[in-house]
Amino acid sequence: MSSSDTTPVQPGKPRGQLKLLAIFAVVLGPILVAGVMAKMGFMPQSNTNRSDLVEPHILLEDWQLAVEPVGYGSPWRILVTSPQDCLDACMALLHEARQINVALGREAGRVEHMLALAAQPTAALQQQLEAEYPRLSRSMLDAGAYQTSLRKHPQEWQQGPQLWVVDPLGRVVLHQDADKPGKQLLDDLKHLLKVSKVG
Structure with a gap:
């Protein structure tokens, strides 16, 4: 029996799905957080003037x-x-x-x-x-x-x-x-x- 027959096969699907989910989280996460903050009235003040x-x-x-x-x-x-x-x-x-x-x-x-x-x-x-x-x-x-x-x-x-x-x-x-x-x-x-x- 050759060594290639004993090497376990790595499942490729779950790893690819995790990468895809991570990309969606990075892109959509801030948008969702901003939407929730706007709905709840937690908008940060952008004014820097003190007068x-x-x-x-x-x-x-x-x-x-x-x-x-x-x-x-x-x-x-x-x-x-x-x-x-x-x-x-x-x-x-x-x-x-x-x-x-x-x-x-x-x-x-x-x-x-x-x-x-x-x-x-x-x-x-x-x-x-x-x-x-x-x-x-x-x-x-x-x-x-x-x-x-x-x-x-x-x-x-x-x-x-x-x-x-x-x-x-x-x-x-x-x-x-x-x-x-x-x-x-x-x-x-x-x-x-x-x-x-x-x-």
């Missing part, structure tokens, strides 16, 4: 704010708005906007800080702004248009001075809550500058 995203969107022209330049290659803006005079809370936000701009380091040249008031500033305020914020851009804000554009947004955004981030195309993209630290807006702005191709 408030402005939705529905607002454009600077909605506030009748004359800002130049706007478009590709224009700067990002850290904008302080005040529908009244620029008093203590407004001045505190201006200081924060400048600190955020400085903290951007080598990216600071891509960003400018800006003030938009609904009322003409007094001579004393103009002198103070020129002395303390010589690089501050200023513009006039239409109070009625400003309030109208904010009707679909949180009530607290409509009261007093506010801090915003505006992209180079003139879209208001982020809002900084007064009760959140400015570092959150700084982190979000750094991320936007890193991924941005427009300014």
